[in-house]
Amino acid sequence: GVVTSADDGLSIPGVSVIVKGTTIGTTTDFDGNYSLNVPEGEKTLVFSFVGMTTQEVEITSATLNVVMESETIGMDEVVVTAIGIKRSEKSLGYAATSVKGDDITKAAPTNALEGIQGKVAGVSISSASGSPGASSKVILRGYSSITGSNQPLYVVDGTPVDNRRQGENSSTRSTDFGNNANDINPDNIESVTILKGASATALYGSRAANGVIMITTKSGKAGKMKVNYTGSFELSTL
Known part of the structure; x- marks a missing residue:
């Protein structure tokens, strides 16, 4: 018989063909062909190959052609650490939650922070004021200070970013032009990783006392x- 791939229909050389329950077997040649003398009474052949799903096929005729399918192998979710090294999420000593860029843009948010709202447990995101384009206030795992800042540290592609509110405060007026996180296009984001454990401060020092929001761009x-083109506009009336 001949062994081919379900992905492209091409023959597969080097496939192991063994009579089930015995040591009798062979391998396919360069063209995917094989020939095997099967003892009387044996009814099943086992086909195996690296990257393909092992198949047990019942012998129904003298010529037995087999189509093998690729094997899907699950991998542990990985996150990017402070110095850009990818590590398994299970091996980290702090809490890390990742949100993929596709999940952020599903709801067509006006900014990146709106895109992760409701997708990560323990993260509260709200507008600092009611004005259009106002800065976003993010709290990870509740407030840690009464008088100080409770905002997390923002890191974009490994570089810490100043995310303070842009505006003017005086005794007569107060304006809010938003913060730098609002300027990041959600469509340019590959993933967002949120570090909420206290030990995450070891990566960025005291600035990360309230957690870290790591943004990796595409x-x-x-x-x-x-x-790809995405167009939208927002109209707000005061």
């Missing part, structure tokens, strides 16, 4: 060029 990838 980068170029091999393959054909793709162009």
Whole structure:
């Protein structure tokens, strides 16, 4: 018989073909062909190959052609640490929660912080004021200070970012032009990782006492060029 791949229909050389329950077997040649003398009474052949799902096929005729399917292997979720090293989330000594960029843009948010609202437990996101384009207030695991700042540290592609509110405060007027996190295009985000454990301060020092929001932006990838366009506008009336 001959062994081929379900993905592209091409023959697979080097496939192990063994009579089930015995040591009798062979491998397919360069063209995916195999030939095997099966003892009387044996009814099943086992086909196995690296990256393919092992199959047990009942012998129904002298010629037995088999189509093998690729095996899907699950991998542990990985996160990017402070110095850009990818590690398994299970091996970290602090709480880390990741949100993929596709999940952020599903609801067409006006800014990146709105996109993660309601997707991470223990994260509270609200507007600092009612004015259009106002800064966003993010609290991780509740308030830690009465008089000081409770805002987390923002890190974009490994670089800490000043996310203080832009505006003017005086005795007669107060304006809020938003903060730097609102300027990040949600469509440019690959993933957002939120570090909520107290031990995460070891990565960035005392600035991370209220947690860290790590934003990883998209980068170029091999393959054909793709162009995506998303358009929207927001109208607010005071």
